[in-house]
Every structure is written in structure tokens, then in C-alpha cells.
Amino acid sequence: MRKHWLKMSAALLLAVTLFVIYAFQPLAIPKRARFQVDWNQVRRLARAQDALLPTQLNALLTAWNKTKECLILADGGFDDHELPTYAYQIVLPDRTIIIDPVVDHATAVALFPTAKGFPEAFTQMQTAMREAAVIALTHEHFDHAAGIPRSPYLAEITDRIVMTREQLSNSRDLDMAGFPSELRQSLAPLEYDRYHLLAPGVVLIKTGGHTPGSQMVFVQLADGREILLVGDLAWHSDNINLPLGHPRFIHWIGREDGARMADLLRFLNDLAQTQPTINQVVAHDGDQMAYYVATGLIGDRFQLKQTQVVPN
Numbered sequence: 001m002r003k004h005w006l007k008m009s010a011a012l013l014l015a016v017t018l019f020v021i022y023a024f025q026p027l028a029i030p031k032r033a034r035f036q037v038d039w040n041q042v043r044r045l046a047r048a049q050d051a052l053l054p055t056q057l058n059a060l061l062t063a064w065n066k067t068k069e070c071l072i073l074a075d076g077g078f079d080d081h082e083l084p085t086y087a088y089q090i091v092l093p094d095r096t097i098i099i100d101p102v103v104d105h106a107t108a109v110a111l112f113p114t115a116k117g118f119p120e121a122f123t124q125m126q127t128a129m130r131e132a133a134v135i136a137l138t139h140e141h142f143d144h145a146a147g148i149p150r151s152p153y154l155a156e157i158t159d160r161i162v163m164t165r166e167q168l169s170n171s172r173d174l175d176m177a178g179f180p181s182e183l184r185q186s187l188a189p190l191e192y193d194r195y196h197l198l199a200p201g202v203v204l205i206k207t208g209g210h211t212p213g214s215q216m217v218f219v220q221l222a223d224g225r226e227i228l229l230v231g232d233l234a235w236h237s238d239n240i241n242l243p244l245g246h247p248r249f250i251h252w253i254g255r256e257d258g259a260r261m262a263d264l265l266r267f268l269n270d271l272a273q274t275q276p277t278i279n280q281v282v283a284h285d286g287d288q289m290a291y292y293v294a295t296g297l298i299g300d301r302f303q304l305k306q307t308q309v310v311p312n
């Protein structure tokens, strides 16, 4: 009896160990990406309207969190890994666009005790949202979207929010981000197949993967430089450069389409080699952002018309 019990325990321990090893492993990155982008078409679309192209892209550090390296990169260790979160402002001669209205401090901390928001940056972002012609998201997660429902100017900005059908249909994540159902119902969903011209020089590229509503934002600057906001398809540029994803169980917890994400990492890795002039920007990579700011590709503050902000 005792022998039998020992055998059972050993088998159970082995099964649990194997399961944990399996859960911590990344999905295999395919050799060839199925996902493809017709860059000729995207560039044509970006220049389709005979209008002036964006002159500048700015990124404002608005929130921050930390986690362990091994949750970002499957071969990482147990050191802390910083996750800065940036709101983006695309500046055109006649308008501005906000991409990723980042979460406020109270919401961030309520969801993740290790997180923090930067109130001054949040206030600047809200002023920029008020002055923007369009507000859109790389994806519908709270850290990239909660600046909308938490806006003191919500009534004023509602008609400028551009969210896709996939983003608006993701009730679970929009609930987490604090979107009231009346707000969701009042927004007309953006429907597009692969590419959508958001403004001259600014093209949305549908990807899915990280969330159902994930999309990349291609920005063609007037001086010829090109930027691709990849959102959370990767959490660090190493995910793309190696390429290597995060552990399998993170896909499960986040309800990600892991196979799609692995395919997209191969696609982005290929893209970095075949089209190095497209500057890929990962949403939470502080080192990469510091490099882009130092080289002058991205500005580290928002351009505001109004300097004095009076939130209600």
C-alpha cells in the first residue's frame, strides 16, 4: 500500500514538474511568417491624399510598471524588468493624433500594486487629447486605453475616438480599462480589413495576436523617415531581435493568440532585416525609446497649444 502511494506521488510530482516546464517554455517561432504586409500598398495609402504628412512623433512617459525578466523573454532570469508605458502624439501641420491614451495612476495601482502613473504627464496627455483630431489605440488593454474613460474631458473628446470593431467587441478588456457600456455603445466602430488610412501619413495595420483588436500604426514622416508602432506584439525589442516570445502561460493568462504572436515575431524580425528604414517602436521598451529620443527620431514631450491646464 505504502509502495503504491509513493509511486503515485512520484508520478504526480513528475507530471506537475513537466507541466510547469511546459508552461514556462515559449511557443516555437516559425521559420517563415504567414502574416505579410504589402508595404507598397501601405506607403501608397499613406501618401494617397494630397495632404501634408506628419512632421513629428512624440512619446510621453505616462505610466510605469515592473515585472520579472523571465515573464517578458522566455529565457530571461528573475531580475526586475521595467515596463514604461508611453502615450504617442503624431503631429501633422493641421492636426494632432493621440495613439494610446495611457492609464492614470489610481487605475494602474488598483490593477497592479507595483504600477504607477505620472500625474503631470497624464494631465499633459489629457490636454493633448483635448486638442487632438483623432484618438486611437494600438490595442484595447487598460494601460493603453484607460486614459479615455478616465478623461476629465470625456464628453468633449468622444467624437474623436476611433476604435475598431474588434476593440469595441472585447468587453472583458474594456471592462478592465473602465469603459462604461454607454460609451462603448455610443462609439461607431471602425471597420477595415487589412489597412486603414487614419490621417495623411498614418496607416493602421490589423494584426490581432496580443488582443483581438491589436493593430500596428505606420507613420510616414514628411522628411521620409518611417515609424511603426507595434504596440504589445512584443514587450521588448529582444522579443523581435532574437526572436523569442514570452512563456506559454502568459499567453494563457492574457488570452492571447500565441501562435499568431509567434508568427508576428517572425514577421517583425524579417522586417527589421529586409526594411531596416522602418523604425519599429515597441510599446514598453525604455532602452529602445531612449535610443530613438537620443537620435532625434522621437520627441520626449507633447506639443500643446495651451500651456495652462484646468482639469475639472
Ligand SMILES: [Zn+2]
Residues within 6 Å of the ligand: 141, 143, 144, 232, 283, 284
Ligand atoms: Zn501594454
